[in-house]
Each structure stands twice: as C-alpha cells, then as structure tokens.
Amino acid sequence: MKKAGLIFCVVLSFFFAPNAFAQDLIYAGIDNELSDEQRAQLEKADELVQKAEKNTKSADEIDKKYEKFEKNKKKYDKKTWESKQQRILSEKNYEKSYETIHEVYSDLINKLEFRYKADGDQAKSLDEQSNADFSDAKEKLSQYKNKDKGDLKKVKYDKLKSDLASSHDLKINGINKQIDALKIYVAQTDKIKRDQEDKLAWDDAADVNTVDSYTGYLSKFPKGKFVAEANQRLQQLKDEEEKQKTMGESGDLVFKVQIGASHIQLSDAVLRQRAPGAKNIEMVYVDGWYKYRAGEYKNYKEAAAYAKSLKRPKDAFVVVFRNGMQIDVTDEMKNK
Secondary structure: OHHHHHHOOOOOOHHHHHHOOHHHHOOHHHHHHOOHHHHHHHHHHHHHHHHHHHHHHHHHHHHHHOHHHOOOHHHHHHHOHHHHHHHHHHHHHHHHHHHHHHHHHHHHHHHOOOOOHHHHHHHHHHHHHHHHHHHHHHHHHHOOOOOOHHHHHHOOHHHHHHHHHHHHHHHHHHHHHHHHHHHHHHOHHHHHHHHHHHHHHHHHHHHHOOHHHHHHHHHHOOOOOOHHHHHHHHHHHHHHHHHHHHOOOOOOEEEEEEEEEEOOOOOHHHHHHHOOOOOOEEEEEEOOEEEEEEEEEOOHHHHHHHHHHOOOHHHOEEEEEEOOEEEOOOHHHHHO
C-alpha cells in the first residue's frame, strides 16, 4: 500500500493539471480493511499509471518536435498524429488503472457493515454516482478508440486534449466520491463514541432527575438523542417548582444534614461510614456535584445535634426545605 501511495504522487501531464496529484486517489484511512488480493490490485493500478506516464512523455516529445507548425493548425494536426495516438494510449492506461481502484473501492463499500442505515445509504448513493461518472468518462474516451493514422490526422488536437482531460476528470471525481463514502464508514467510530457518551450522560441526568441535571445534559449534548425527552422532563420539573412557589410560604419546614458532596458518586460503604445508622440517605446532582443528605428533622437544633454526632462533623451541615424546595437557614430557625 505504501509503495502505491508513493508512485501515485507523480505529476500528470500538462492538460491534466487540475488533478495533478493522483496519490489522493489512494485513501489510507481504509488500509486495514483491504484484503491481500485488493492490495495486489492497487499495485497493478500503480503499474498502469507508470505506463500512462510513459505514453504522455512520448506525446510531449513529439509535440516539441512539431511545435514550429503549431500556428498552422491544419498542418499541425496532421503532423502530430503520433502524439495524439500516445495521448489516447495514455488515457486508456489511466482508465484501466482508475477502473481497478474504482472496483476495489466499490467492492469495499458494498461489503462493509455500516452501523447506521443512513450512513450506509449515503455511502452506496455516492458509489452509484461514481459509477455514473465512470460510465460518462468511458463514453468520452470511446470516440477515440480504433483510430488509425488517417483518422488521427483529421482529429483536431485541441478537441482531443479537451475530451481526454474531461474523461480523466470524470474518473477522478468518481473515485473521490468513493473516498467520501469510505470516510463515512471510518467516521462511524467517532459517531459511536459520541452516542455512547450521550447515552451515559442521559442515564446520569435521568437518575438524578432534577432541573440542574437535565439542564446540564442539554448543555453538553444540544443535539443529543434524548433532547426531546430531556426538555419534556425539564418542563415538568419547572412546572412542579412553579406550583410549589404558588403555595407561598406556607408548609412545614424539613431539616436535613448534608453529609458529603463529590464530583463522583460515593459508594454505600463510604456513606455508611460517614452517617452510621442513617436509614434514609438521599442523593441529588447539582451543578456537577453529587450531594448526600441524611435524616429528616422538624427543627434546626435536632438536625444540628445529629450533624455534630457524626464522625466527620466538620463536613456536615444543616439544610432546610419547604414544600420540597431548599431555602436558606435563618437565625430565627436556629433559635427555635
């Protein structure tokens, strides 16, 4: 494969200048998918390119020999019949080479397993477009096959160059479309990774089930697979919060003790160590933090007493809720 890539970098003749670097037709990204037989076919394509380049070189030498007649188009067209012949032979060899590459890529595209149907459909559509380009290219070249000396003397050299260049470009465009199709396959790895990360983030958000958790998910994956569901649940929670607000300041206060906070979830063993005997430890996810709270008390003093009894009292503090919403602890609450 490396050998093919190196040899394909030779610059083509002057009238193929727009597509000068043929190594672009060898796509290294798919190298691991090639069979030994396909690698051998690409080596064969490489050999054909070398033949085509020799034909082009011969044509250039003949052109130089008769360049003094170039201003007299009619005479020049007759004198350069051998040059035309060499350019036709050159493009025939290019055609054989590019058709070999085309067949290798087409075989790959139709055998590779695409995880996403849309990707597979797009890749196969590009391959079909490539087939059409090669068909058009073949038709353009066919008008110059089986031409003898007498026929070639009548052919206008400028038109021949233009037709051959057009045929050449069509083939290159066709292979580039196949390369685009193969790139879709290669890109699947990144897409699969993104989908996995999306699913993991969604599972975390759904487990925590808070406004902050869903907002965080939507911020990280604005085009994720679960955006619609996240927005729906987010709106439900916001509606519930609004409902709680309309209830005013009425409602009983519930005091809890926060026993820890971490960017990663703490194990049950760690939680039992921090709050021995606690029967109800709840976890919430807020702004990237997993927060753990223990107990439910009717007044601040009971909650504070429990906080002081823990093995790590410096890490524990009292939080208070009304109607399920956390509010600030006031001096009045502390003194009751």
